[in-house]
Amino acid sequence: MTISQSSVVDTVRGLVDKQLNLSAHGFELALDDDLWSLGMTSLTCMGLMLAIEDTFEIELPEEALQEATFRTVNTITAAVGAARPMSETKV
């Protein structure tokens, strides 16, 4: 997959926005906003993780499956960049 870094960020931001329903309430999400302070719960984080993996067709490494990875759009984007394509692995 050839996706530029900026489009990864935009896609991640879009997915986060959808999970947390932010723009619908007029909130503009910054790349380093703490998502856990913006209403993210363990369940929305789970939905976000699945959406991220499905969208980018990747598998996040096990060590990335923790709260810190999903703290900001930037941390998620970094994890996406470091992940392997899903076709190489089986969860």
Add this chain to the structure above:
Amino acid sequence: MSTGHANGVAPPTQADVVIVGNGALGLFLADELAERQAGSVVVVGPSDRDAGASQAAGAMLGCFGEATTESLRTDASRKRFELGVTAHDRWPGVIERLEPYSTTGSPLLVTPETHVVLNSIGAELDTVNFHAMLKALDEYGKPWAEIDPKEIPAYRPRPDTRALRAVHLPAEGAVDARGVLAALESRLRAAGTTLVDSTVRKLIRNNGEVTGVELADGHVIEAGSVVVAAGAHSEALVKTALDDLDTVPMFPGLGFAMLARRTGGEKFRSVVRTPNRGFACGLHVVPGPGDLEYYGATNRLVDKISSVTWMADVRFLAQYSMQQLDERVAAHEVVRWLSGNRPVTLDGFPLIGWLPVSGLYLMTGTYRDGFHCAPLIAEHVANELQGKEGTIDPMFKPTRAPIETRTIEWSINEYVEHNLAAWFEPGAEAAPQMTTQQIADYYRTMAVRFYDTVGIDYGLGPDILWYAQGSLLGARRVTRYFNRLKANAGAQPVGAGAKEA
């Protein structure tokens, strides 16, 4: 003969059968094969059995004491329950066979009886499971008698958690798990079975056949057949030979228990236990061996196998043993902390059978009664290894799609009920204006949202649901597994369906 790296003797280089795992399932299978003189058998497993379920087991020989509303609700769960009922009948013979090899100085059968108490510290789940147990006892014609809880030897709970009902099960006792494992090893050595004190790093596969195992230090043992009976480690081990195989996923069910020496007061002479409780096996004390008493047990599904103990579990077990069983427990001397990982499958049923590569057999997934069922399962597996007909239902074959026993709605209700039980037992109190119904609504909402988020249409058991909604790794494993099943049209969940038995 016993060999192992620890004593400097090289392990053998070949065997007819290599059994990976020295817990109850592995050792009882080895014993069965030795009894049948079915060729050379090597058992590989670490002598300390670190993090294994069997070494931490309470080893109650209980099937009716374990009964819940779910036990007989579907055809599939009834078959699973009856595995325990049949296994129960094997134990008198097993104990007779093993007693001469025991070195503990105490009888292996630590008690022949159980008392089940119904107190009110839990929630409705205790009551419904208590009634389900009585119904099952009657249905199978097993003996039981209602007794005054005050008549249970040594049962001295705090007054506020005293039981108002109790039943005596004269035919359900317990064995000394660690004594039985040691006696099995002695008997196996006497029979010429080789026990190797090591772990298996990987299975060796040549083309379409598993031909042996590679130990942690690289030593190879060639084998005609390899049986993986490595409990919670089994899935990862099988993947070393069958990376593409999608067996029903397994999770470690980490549990904690304590062996403690009584320092005063009357000794327990029977198993005293509650019914099965929220996500776990209920609080219980098993008397013996000697002046020791076993207090168990917690249960929590986790991402990784370990032998850690949580402070919360220590508190849970110590506090509730004092409150609900005997106030004198406070002065007991803990002599051993036990933690082990139960092999828990996604659908709650064992995985027993040949795998789709020649020479490889799997026996695991027995959750909380592997010890009790081991002699029976060993007979079945020995038959299959010898090319004879098995003795238990083929529904447990590892290549099955997950067995369905509940609808999503049922799963959500069960999850709520288990959470309420787990809420009240630790002493949590709702704010005065809050009702139990509101707490139930909260858990219901959580469960509904979980299913909405992961998009699966399989009703999970309450323990799996609890784990998956709290673990990103767990949620991902469950979700991806069902996605792959869906993509593979031939492997939709099968079994008894949600059909009532």
